[in-house]
Amino acid sequence: MNGTDAVDGGTAAATASGHxxxxxxxxxxxxxxxxxxxxxxxxxxxxxxxxxxxxxVAKSTIYRRYRSRNDLALAVLLDMLGDVSTLPYAKDTRQELTRLVDRTVDLMSNSLLGRIMQGLVSEVAADVELAKTYRETVVAKRVREVTALVERGVERGELREGLDPELVTDVLLGPIYYRLFLSGEPLDERFGGQLVAALYPAFAKDHQG
Structure with missing residues (x-):
């Protein structure tokens, strides 16, 4: 490589970096x-x-990156999601499960992140591509958090082996979304404890089933 090639290469790299x-x-x-x-x-x-x-920013520039307002809202959601975790820590798993429910209720009810998620629900149902991205990012993050909680509970000897973290996620957090979007029943400060009290026996190590 001669000096001219090196200069041209450096200029191209600088241009790409600037772009x-x-x-x-x-x-x-x-x-x-x-x-x-x-x-x-x-x-x-x-x-x-x-x-x-x-x-x-010009509409044409935005449309080159985002297909619709749905994609924009999801991009904001993912941008915010990196700084948010509902994964709790406590000395016993039952308390961790209760805190997980409580934090999720608070997130969905009292934050911009929760409002965006609620706004996207009907759009996810109608948009296959959006639904795929939502599952691979938002839902997958939640399942990873519950998986870590379940694995810790098994290691402590409090939860039974073989629990499916995805199923635990569904039965633990599904009632929150049911109350938010369908029944309208209150998500008050007692809800987390009541829900975990009902479900925990099925998760516990001494459960027979």
């Missing part, structure tokens, strides 16, 4: 604008046009 930084800045601005709009007026009022106006 990546500009793209990252643009994406950050778009996600921040989307989050602000979701916080202000909710999922129902979110549009690409409003995001473009708020962010100063």
């Amino acid at each position: 990546q930084r500009r793209r990252a800045r643009t994406e950050r601005v778009v996600l921040d604008a989307t989050r602000e709009l979701l916080a202000e007026s909710g999922f129902g009022s979110l549009t690409i046009e409003r995001v473009a106006e708020r962010s100063g």
